[in-house]
Structures are given as C-alpha cells and as structure tokens.
Amino acid sequence: MKHLDERQMASLAGGEAGWLSRWHASRCAECAAGVAKFRAVREVTKSLGSELPAGLDWESLSREMRANILVGVEAAGCVAPRVEDSPSIGWRPAVAFASVVAVVLTGWYLSAPKLVAPPFASVAAADAVVEATPAGLEWKRDGRGFAMLNPRANRVSYSVSAQGAEARAVDYSGQMTITHVVLD
Amino acid sequence: MLAVAAKAEIRVDMPPDSPLFLVSMGAAGSRVSSLGGALVVDVKASVDFRNTSNSRVRGVTLLVAADELTAGGKASVSVPSLNAAPGEVFSIPIDLRLLRPRAGMNVPVRVTLDGVLFDTLAFYGPNKLNSRRTMTAWELEARRDRALFAQALREGRESLRRELVASLARQEAEPRGGVQVMRGRPLVSPSVMQIAALNSGGAPVEILGGEAQTSGNEIGLPRIELRNRSAKPVTHVEVRWIMRDKSGREHAGGALSSPVTLAAGAKATVEDRSTMRFADEAAALTGFVSSVQYEGGAIWIPERAVRYCSPEEQRLTEMYRRRGIDAVIAELDRLK
Numbered sequence A: 001m002k003h004l005d006e007r008q009m010a011s012l013a014g015g016e017a018g019w020l021s022r023w024h025a026s027r028c029a030e031c032a033a034g035v036a037k038f039r040a041v042r043e044v045t046k047s048l049g050s051e052l053p054a055g056l057d058w059e060s061l062s063r064e065m066r067a068n069i070l071v072g073v074e075a076a077g078c079v080a081p082r083v084e085d086s087p088s089i090g091w092r093p094a095v096a097f098a099s100v101v102a103v104v105l106t107g108w109y110l111s112a113p114k115l116v117a118p119p120f121a122s123v124a125a126a127d128a129v130v131e132a133t134p135a136g137l138e139w140k141r142d143g144r145g146f147a148m149l150n151p152r153a154n155r156v157s158y159s160v161s162a163q164g165a166e167a168r169a170v171d172y173s174g175q176m177t178i179t180h181v182v183l184d
Numbered sequence B: 001m002l003a004v005a006a007k008a009e010i011r012v013d014m015p016p017d018s019p020l021f022l023v024s025m026g027a028a029g030s031r032v033s034s035l036g037g038a039l040v041v042d043v044k045a046s047v048d049f050r051n052t053s054n055s056r057v058r059g060v061t062l063l064v065a066a067d068e069l070t071a072g073g074k075a076s077v078s079v080p081s082l083n084a085a086p087g088e089v090f091s092i093p094i095d096l097r098l099l100r101p102r103a104g105m106n107v108p109v110r111v112t113l114d115g116v117l118f119d120t121l122a123f124y125g126p127n128k129l130n131s132r133r134t135m136t137a138w139e140l141e142a143r144r145d146r147a148l149f150a151q152a153l154r155e156g157r158e159s160l161r162r163e164l165v166a167s168l169a170r171q172e173a174e175p176r177g178g179v180q181v182m183r184g185r186p187l188v189s190p191s192v193m194q195i196a197a198l199n200s201g202g203a204p205v206e207i208l209g210g211e212a213q214t215s216g217n218e219i220g221l222p223r224i225e226l227r228n229r230s231a232k233p234v235t236h237v238e239v240r241w242i243m244r245d246k247s248g249r250e251h252a253g254g255a256l257s258s259p260v261t262l263a264a265g266a267k268a269t270v271e272d273r274s275t276m277r278f279a280d281e282a283a284a285l286t287g288f289v290s291s292v293q294y295e296g297g298a299i300w301i302p303e304r305a306v307r308y309c310s311p312e313e314q315r316l317t318e319m320y321r322r323r324g325i326d327a328v329i330a331e332l333d334r335l336k
Helices: A006-013 A019-027 A029-049 A058-079 A091-111 B131-154 B157-173 B311-323 B325-334
Strands: A121-124 A129-133 A136-141 A144-149 A156-161 A164-170 A176-183 B002-004 B010-013 B020-035 B038-051 B057-065 B073-079 B089-101 B109-118 B179-183 B191-197 B205-215 B218-228 B234-245 B250-262 B267-271 B274-277 B282-294
Touching: A006 A019, A006 A029, A019 A029, A121 A156, A121 A164, A129 A156, A129 A164, A129 A176, A136 A164, A136 A176, A136 B089, A144 A176, A144 B073, A156 B179, A164 B311, A176 B311, B010 B020, B010 B038, B038 B057, B057 B089, B057 B131, B073 B089, B073 B131, B089 B109, B109 B131, B131 B157, B131 B282, B131 B311, B131 B325, B157 B311, B157 B325, B179 B250, B191 B218, B205 B234, B205 B282, B218 B234, B218 B250, B218 B282, B250 B267, B250 B282, B311 B325
Parallel strands: A121 B179, A156 B250, B010 B109, B191 B282
Antiparallel strands: A121 A129, A129 A136, A136 A144, A144 B089, A156 A164, A164 A176, A176 B073, B002 B010, B020 B038, B038 B089, B057 B073, B057 B109, B179 B274, B191 B205, B205 B218, B218 B267, B218 B274, B234 B250, B234 B282
C-alpha cells in the first residue's frame, strides 16, 4: 500500500481517518511518525486557542465580521456572471403540442384513402357520370366504376362532350396517348 | 388469338386476320387498396404489337371494357402519330383503375382492337367507336400541322421556334376544364341565345345559324342549321363550341359530333340534347365546323387549325418544350 499523504495523516491525527489508514499507520513507522507530528501541532494549537486575548471587544469583532461579509457579498455581485431570469416555459408545451398535432394531421391527410382529386370537367347522364380528373377519366355508377389513368406527363388536356370525355397526354418518350371514356 | 395476363386481370383479344400481332402483354403490376366498402384496383400494363402488314401504321385504337363491372361503359386508348414500319414492334400503355364492391373479386378487363390506320389512310378494324373517322381526322391534322411547321423551318430555325412558342402560348391561354355537360337536363326559365357562326372559307359545310337556351352559367340544347355547300353527300359533321363569358374570356365547350344526311346543297338541323355548365356566366356561344365526313369515308379538316390544337401540334410543341428545337426538326424529318 502507498504511504499516507498529509491529508490522511491530519485526518488520522484528529481521529477522523478510516480503518485502512489506521491499519497502515499501525504497521508503517514512517507514516506513524508523520501522524505523531500532526498530533503534536494539534495539541499546540489547542492550547493556544484556549486562552482569549485580553481586552477582546466582542461587539467590535462582530461588527467587523458583519462588514467583511457584506463587502464580500457586494464584491461577488460585481464579478459573478449575470444570471438571467429563467424564461417562462409556458410556451414550450404549447409548441410541442401543436407540432405533434400537425404531424398527426399531416399523416392522416396523406394516408387517408382518396380516389382522385375533384373533377374539373364532367359528363353526366341519368345514372352514370364520366369525370375528367387529374388522374384520368373516370366512369362511375352506383359505387362501381373504372378510370383510364393518364400516363406520366407534364401536361394533359381534356375535353368533354355529350358522348363522353377525352384526355390527351404526351409521355416522356414523346408518344401521344389519347384516352376516351364513353358515356352510353 | 387469345392472351391471358397472369398477373393482371387484362385479357387481350385480337381478330385472327389482324394486321397487328400481339407480341406480349406485360403487366407492370397492380395495386389493390380499400376505399370505404369498395376495392380500388390499379393496373398498369403495356401491350406490344408487331406490324405484320405491308404498310406503315399511323394509328391504333384499342377498345377497353370491363363488362361485368360497367355494363354500358366503354373506354378506348388511342395512339396517333405512330410510324411503325412493317415488322416493327411498338407498345401501347394501358393504365386502369377499377372501383368495385368487395363482393365479386375477379372482374376481367377485356381489350380488343377497334381500328388500325395506315399511312395510305386505309383502315382495318370493327370501328365500334368510330375510330376510322377520328383517327383519319387526326392523321390529316398531323400532316397539315407538320407541313406548317416544316414551312416555318424552311424560313429558318427562328421562324420555326416562333411558331412553336406561339402555339404553346395559345395552349397555355386556354382555360382548363370547368365544363360540366349534362344530358337531357332542361333549364329552368331559360332565355334564348343566338349562336354565332365561325365559318371558314373552304369548309364544305357551313353553319347558317342557330340558337340555344341559356340561364346564368348554363347553355342548353344548342340547335344549328347546316348547309352542305360541297358537291358530295355528307354523312357526319363535328361542330366545336366556344363560350365567351361576361368578362370576355373564351372557354372550349366541347363538341357536337353528329351523324347527318346532307346531300349536295342540302340543309339540315342538328341538335345537341345536353346542357353545358361553365364556371362563369355565359355571354355568347360560337360554333365552327372542325371536321366533315363524306359518304364513302373521306374526311375534310380545316386548312389551318382555328381555336383548336390538334394532337400532333400538342405533341410537337411538347417535344420542343422538353427536348428543344433540334428534336422537333428531327421528328419533322423522320415523318416526311
């Protein structure tokens, strides 16, 4: 085991060290000598402290100590970093809650089943309808239907007549495809 | 010949004497999703044909039907502006969406050939959707528009560029959509609107006049009187409508495509038994003849497109917008 340092020796001299330090000092002459020196100093200090100076003015000593404390506090206020008032955390939960709601609503909107966007042209008969939508031409009746979907194209042009609807699209290969849905 | 797609529900039936041979039917995949109490089935497919004729194929129309699901409803996919040489293979995309009740899971879609148009303007097919007239008109319009662009090119690249840009500007200026057509729906307390005629000098059929009912933003039951000023009998006339609203904006109002019997010099009245509803209040309605079919099948189209963009004009201008003027010049050269 290493020898005791000065702090451990001082603690052992004051009876505050742990059992390991005590065990070491009982077997190490060098450390035991060091502990003995700390004990001697301790005894001297104790004997000096037991006699107060003559004519000690306790009131004056008290005022001096209080003044020193106040000066210390003022000085600490000058050099210490300014501590800002901690901001109110009232808006943070609101922002967090709004963010969560926005995420949930966005997810719901994106995952909600949608056949196509609203039509911008249509042909309707008594029991069936053909609609031109951004996705293509849809024929619908009584909850059934089919749609001719547009190919991938930048621009699709539509026309409608009493017979049905037509969509023209030029795909990325340059081929024109014309779909027609007839309302019979 | 019968082909059955294993992954999709599309079946392609071709007549045995068809000038097109079905090479393959590839289903890129189908996606099934739920919508309330119904199923939505998206099918993406591509049909490959080989031209087994001795002529170049200029256009094909396929008839698409899901009879068990849509009794009465029909659809078609047309590919104009083709240039498939004899022996050449080409593809036609078929993208479908079926909406059906959960009961009855298997609803086959049947694809049949409705017509093939060759560069000689010869036609093959059952023509159930009048594809012969439609595709012939598209082909004639395509030739006319390519000739106009080629004429501009002879004056220089900048001249062709100006024509293409002007066409794109016209297309962008057209109001999109907003028209609802309703069959057989009478207007409530309508007033009478006179139909203006936009007759081109060379048209074999002219509009003598007409009237329609109007109420607010609706125009109904347009009726026009036609006269055949050619020497040949006419069997079909297509009239396109232009509606001008109160603020002066013009809206394409669809077309009246009507079979008619018009002997040389004869007059006839045709009527559209439907109502058009626009987004804005209607101020005027103008009609112009966009195509005429003579007895025997020959087609007339205007010498210059008026208030109407042909599929070929749309295709070439879109090609210019995406790939530049050199691509258009190469295409004009390829389809000389």
